[in-house]
Amino acid sequence: MPEGPSILLMKEDLQKFAGKKVILAVGNAKFDRDLLVGKTLKEIRLYGKQTYLIFDEINVRIHLLMFGSYEIDGQMKPDSNLRLGLSFKNGKAFFYTCSVKLLPNDFLKSIDWEADVMSDIWNPEKAEAKLRSNPEMMVCDALMNQDIFSGVGNIIKNEVLFRIAVQPESLVGDLPPEKLNELISEARNYSFDFLKWKRENTLKRHWKAHHQKNCPQCGKPLISKITGKSKRRSFYCEADQKLY
């Protein structure tokens, strides 16, 4: 599931529990789940791929990692790896195979909320400043960097670089200023396209590079290669994507 846009869909599903009181908390999360019982879920806040269930004093941070999933209402899967299940008067929320952590609300102050590419307060100028201070970083690593582009994952990385015709191993400092700006604006733009297509269940159909065999522009075979320090797979066209 879990790049930023998918998490936004999860938030929409959870929203009906905002303002509601936790009746029961179950699961194998490594903290005292009873601390949540009787507390009211004040707000659901996102930061990239992270979801914060905010209560008085404390919050639960959920990260679905690679294989995590969630379920609203419905029957709990019998032999599943349930990390946390919350019951409210109007339904239940289950979180499976994910990272779940209880944090004090002070922690929220340490987050740079403006780094979330899908946030209303996304700050592209700040992203540009961070990029400029890391000229030796490859663009594939820059996009995957959650402190710069919180919410971007491997799919978004590959599609953004295809859209702006930049080879993944290009160095940030070598990009001309207008390319750097395209990188920043498309990280956000594509995330919203991802959201729209995910909602329609047509995401894969719209992939131009990610896990594709041939370049949709020139028809040549795409390169599939582990790139950068993040060691994640990149799909790109040698002919159409320029190495800076």
Add this chain to the structure above:
DNA sequence: TGCCATGTTAAACT
């Protein structure tokens, strides 16, 4: 069937 992958963290290394 076996491999790979929408991700992160922490331990174990150099």
Add this chain to the structure above:
DNA sequence: GAGTTTAACATGGC
């Protein structure tokens, strides 16, 4: 210490 590599987690799709 800094930087890098590896393991762990654990599921579903191809």
